[in-house]
Amino acid sequence: MNSVVLMFALSSFLLQQDPRQIVEEAQRRAASQSQRYEGTLQVINAQKKITEKRWQYARIGSHGASKSILRFTAPAEVKGVALLVVNHPERASDQWMWTPNINRDRRIALQDRSSRFFATDFSFEDLEERDTNQFDYKLLGEETIDGAVCWKLQSTPKQSKVSQYSQSYVWIRKDNYVLMQIENYSKSELVRRARYSDLRNVQGIWTAHQVDMHDLKRDSHTILKTDKLQYNLPMKDEAFTLQALRRQQ
């Protein structure tokens, strides 16, 4: 009996040390069938000037195979501009942008994913959901972020995945598997750091309500604040198509 308990305890311990499973567990705990929020985006450049935009965000589907629409609501110059992101587990996502003032949509080409997302410090690639099968993981140890003990993992894109980053470091809280920080590297140079904060439990899902993306090359920050977050709302798949993108203004 004691040996069985010991073996169970040992296997559980070993299970928790598998980096892929840590990531998968984190994703499982954050998973929802749908999501909606209103976001505020503040861009603070190197001269400390702040610009602000607002958007509405909606997502449907499981992680890695979801669809989302992001529609700007402020300022007036950009109101109505929308982005549709369709994620795929086996390849890079498809992205389209709708511009109401010229009544045109445009596809964001794959090679453009490394460019900045509308003057923020996020790139288009940063908006994609990362499927665990597209990366290799390595557990590097433990570190403390904002007083919480976290696993530190190294994530390297597999050959099949096209990414601007050569590797990333990910910090995941040990207690609730919430993502706390990501550092993205390009050819061994740290280019971006995302810090997650203001954790709240929404409908049983621990969610960071603030993400601070720091572009180290430009020395600028983009702070995304989430408001009115809701999960698992009824949404129709048809609302996440190019036709819907053009219709909704």
Add this chain to the structure above:
Amino acid sequence: MMLLRLLSWPYLRRHLLRWMLTLAGIVLGVAVFVAMHTANRSIFKSFDETVDQIAGTTQLQVSAGEFGFEESILERVQAVREVGVAVPIIEATVETKIAGQGSILILGVDMTGDRGLRDYELQDADEAIIDDPLVFLAQPDSLMVTKEFAERNHLEVNSKISLVTLSGEKEFTVRGIMSSTGMAQAFGGNLAIMDIYAAQQILGRGLRFDRIDVRASDEFSVDQCQAAIKAALGPSFEVEPPSARGRHFESLLSSYSMAMTVTSLFALIVGMFIIYNSFAIAVTQRRSEIGILRALGATRGQVQQLFFLESLVAGSVGSVLGAFAGVAMAAGITQYMSTVLEQTAGFTQRVTELAVDPMLIATALAIGIVTSTFAAWIPARSAARVDPVHALQKGKYQVLSAGENRRRRWMAAAAFLISIVCLLLSSSKLLFYTGYVLMITAGLLLAPALTLLLSKALRPVLKRVLPAEGTLAADSLVQAPRRTSATVSALMLSLAMVVGFGGFAHSFLTSVSEWMDQALNPDFLVSASANLVTRAITFPAETASVIERVPGVRQVQLVRNARVPFRGIPVMIIAIETEKISQTVHRIPVAGDLEEMDRLTASGKGTIVSDSFASIHGVGIGDPIELPTPAGLLKLPIVGIVRDYSDMQGSLFIDRSVYTKWWNDTTANVARVYVNNGENVDAVRQRVIDAMAGHHRLLVLTNREVREWIMKLLDQWFALTYNQIAVAILVAVLGIVNTLTVSITDRRRELGVMQAVGGFRSQIRRTIWLEALSIGLIGLVLGIGLGAINLYYSLGMVKRDFGGLELDYIFPLAFVVFMVPTILTAAFLAAVGPAESAVRGTLVEALEYE
């Protein structure tokens, strides 16, 4: 060198004016050569720089001629594995409404991805939105301009600029200012960046792009990427590095460049005769000096070397001065040529600096020096053969020996015969040009004998007009045939060129006028641009319906034209409504039956080509033409050849239905409008303008306005060449001044005797004047004769190498009649200075002169 210092320099100082006139011939010739080629090079270089600066890090460009292609091609290119970045581009010049700024180059780009290829180096942007492509994309009136443009026009972020678009004059907002490096320097700084989809709207592009700029993926080479894209898209698309556009531009203007080279070389050839004349006179005048040198032991080689050195120095000084003058002239010519090219070929360029090529300068210097030394070769050889005994005998040296005359006549006959043989075998280009050169050579060889003949023939006429003065003038010509014939040869050559070119221009203008009568017969034309060769802006086909509904309009015919590559050369494709056109236009068939060719073309089973196209590309009825289109390779047989002057590189006519099907484009450049019989054309025109007021900004040009525009264009095209010819005439006239100056010097004692025995100064003046008028008249007669032959060869050259145009031989009688008083007046004016010089000075000085 010692001989140069001891003998040549004092002689030069005594005859400074003459040497300056001699140098002027070389200076002008070299100056024109340098100016024309520098201007040409500056324009080409400016075009290349614009292309490079706009291209950024682009390695390849995908295009399908000027028609552009559908947006779906972009995804096909982006899907190619070897492609790293592929972004769509629209490029066009539009008119600004800013005073003094003219046009601006609009580059329509997709800002979401273009930064991978081009660095915009934004200097400044809106206070609220700094460096924000989202606002740029969201607001279709957004523009990014260069710092230079902004400073020049006092613009800052949020300033407004008016541009002339398809929808009329519209205001745009400056949302960014680019620093003055890289791309911002293109087009002289008159560059603006716009969102590509906004550009589509203002330029009437529909759902099309002009081209796709590509950079290869890091793992593949440019060649691999190029091959992969070609394989993916097929032969309908060109996939070339940006530099290929410069080559296309040059090939389009190759005939123009060649014409510039030929006419600029003429000025040099005429200058060569001036040099020859001067040295021949110098040898003649210095015979005693040379005789003494030889008697003292100087070898023939040393004497020859002396004159060679003199010609080398003269050539060097003249060439250097000419090079400086040429560079100074180049700026003005460049601006003029840019304007002409914009209006004739639709290429807008802003040349901000001259491209002075050291190699060109070196070539011009070499040509000037070689021309000078070559021209002095015969006189130098003649000087070396001076017999010391004969050198001291007067009079005989001016005469052309019978032997020399005979030799020249035999050589002229041989050259003429060979030339005739070459003419009979003129299907070969080499033989044609060989025959041409030999014919001119025959004329030049015969010039001295003919000059003597005509001088003798003129003697009784001059004697009858003014007995004393006329006789003296005629005798002066007869007794100094060497002096006279060189000047006459220069004048003859210049006039031959004038007649040849004048005849070509007259024939061309007559042919164009006939063509306009037959082909350009709508009551008015509707176009998106006042410059009818601008094809960048199009309008939708529905415009035809709007116009057709206007009371008084009988018929509307839509035309769409643009250049596409054909065998590496951009050729003009003109898509017409063949059936409608065949009812209203009476074209001039060169080959094939008109009705049959129209029927086949209308049904999409063939294409009609212009005679120049057929000539340039060596094609005929039945030959297949393959055209790259976005939908694949379009193959059509040639079903007819017509006379057409729509484009200098030749044109291809296809039916509009074929164009719409293969290019998937329903837009048009021009609408040809016919009015009902009996209607007031101006009234209908105004109704059409009113009807289109709410739609697109289109210009309605009357038939007369279009014709005037075309004729003005042609005048501008020819004006530059007319100016070069004027330079050649000027050089020839300088030769007359030179000759008269020497003549007066040689006859100073004679003229002194005339005054001593009671001759008036006015009589002496008249003698000189008559001599000049006689030279002018002889030059005219020989020049017109040679010109008639030159015209034939000029038309042959045009057919072979300058656009393949088949023009009728029409002798430019009116032009020649105009040249007669012009040349005679020029000759008279050339004589004024020397005539005054002849009567100046005291009688005693004149009689003592030796």
